[in-house]
Amino acid sequence: xxxxxxxxxxxxxxxxxxxxxxxxxxxxxxxxxxxxxxxxxxxxxxxxxxxxxxxxxxxxxxxxxxxxxxxxxxxxxxxxxxxxxxxxxxxxxxxxxxxxxxxxxxxxxxxx
Amino acid sequence: xxxxxxxxxxxxxxxxxxxxxxxxxxxxxxxxxxxxxxxxxxxxxxxxxxxxxxxxxxxxxxxxxxxxxxxxxxxxxxxxxxxxxxxxxxxxxxxxxxxxxxxxxxxxxxxxx
Numbered sequence: 338x339x340x341x342x343x344x345x346x347x348x349x350x351x352x353x354x355x356x357x358x359x360x361x362x363x364x365x366x367x368x369x370x371x372x373x374x375x376x377x378x379x380x381x382x383x384x385x386x387x388x389x390x391x392x393x394x395x396x397x398x399x400x401x402x403x404x405x406x407x408x409x410x411x412x413x414x415x416x417x418x419x420x421x422x423x424x425x426x427x428x429x430x431x432x433x434x435x436x437x438x439x440x441x442x443x444x445x446x447x448x449x
Numbered sequence: 450x451x452x453x454x455x456x457x458x459x460x461x462x463x464x465x466x467x468x469x470x471x472x473x474x475x476x477x478x479x480x481x482x483x484x485x486x487x488x489x490x491x492x493x494x495x496x497x498x499x500x501x502x503x504x505x506x507x508x509x510x511x512x513x514x515x516x517x518x519x520x521x522x523x524x525x526x527x528x529x530x531x532x533x534x535x536x537x538x539x540x541x542x543x544x545x546x547x548x549x550x551x552x553x554x555x556x557x558x559x560x561x562x
Contacts, residue, residue, distance in 0.1 A: 344488070369548045380453070380539055380553030381492075390549075426492060430547025435480050435499050436507075437547045441491030 340364045341429050343440035351448055356414040358443050359426030363408065367429040371437065372401060372412050375424045384425070385412070417447045452476070455540050455554040462561050468527040470557050472540030479542040481523035482551065483507075483515065485536040492539065498523055530561045 342361045343432075350356045366390040373381035385408065387394040387401045394401050398414045416423055424444050428437040456471040474481065482497040484507075494507030496515040504515050514523045514535060523542075528532055537558050541551035 343491075344481075371550055373553075375486075378458075378556065378558065380541075380555045382553070383550050386550065390466065428547075431547070432548075434493065434547050435543070436482075436497065437543075437551060439492040 339441075340367075341427055341438050343425075343427055345443050346441070347446070348414075349446045349448060350417050350439040352419055353416045356412075356416075356417045356421065356445055356447065358412040358425050358427075358445065359412045360440055361408060362410075362429050362436075363429070364429070365408070366431040367438075368432055369430045370401070370403060370410050371428045371430075372399075373426040373428060373439075374389050375426065375442070381426060382388040384422075414445075419433050419449050421445060422447050453539075453542050453552050453554040453556050457557050458555065460557055460559045462530050463529075464531060464561055465562075466527075466530045468530050468559070468561075470525040470527075470538055470540075470559070472525070472554055473521055473524045474523075474542040474552070475521065475541060476544070476552065477520065478542035478544050478552075480545070481517065481519075482541040482543070483512060483513075483523065484539045484541065485509070486539060486556075487536050493560045497524065499503065499553055528557075532561050535561045 371386040372384040375381040424442045427440040450496040484492045498517040540554040
């Protein structure tokens, strides 16, 4: 039972354009969501997060949007840069939970 | 700068060997985790620990065990390595619940031949 789903295994965009990565979840107890970025042969690094009391959080070129009624979140990267090419993992947590539940990841390729 | 350190970046072991993967964190975090990453399968939780000497099974514990004798160190043990355990292994630590997020190590690429 996959509680966090990233339905697009890969995404390719041109440098300077917008990248939109999507994530759906099924567990209504999730109230905190995070995005991690992973380069090959490295560990994932934290990118941005959002609490369920918000619908948007912005940090520089990165914005995460949360639609609680649809149980959907998205990560927008504007403008995309070649250095953004990586695997992006969506993760979710419940209030009294030690664990993060991860999606399977989306490989983003930004072409120069 | 906070750190999670995994002892080996690359490891090659033979089928049937007992393998130890070590992870050390310097952040005084309560919780530590072991994941494996495989193409198309994402990050899968093997075991986690929320206190010294405490451990809980994750989603795929079969063939693995763990040890946490000190707060800063969490070891993953492959009792008898098999080729289907060839993978990228990632250790992470967290201050508290999932809301704190994780800090990951750089990973160990294990190949079992």
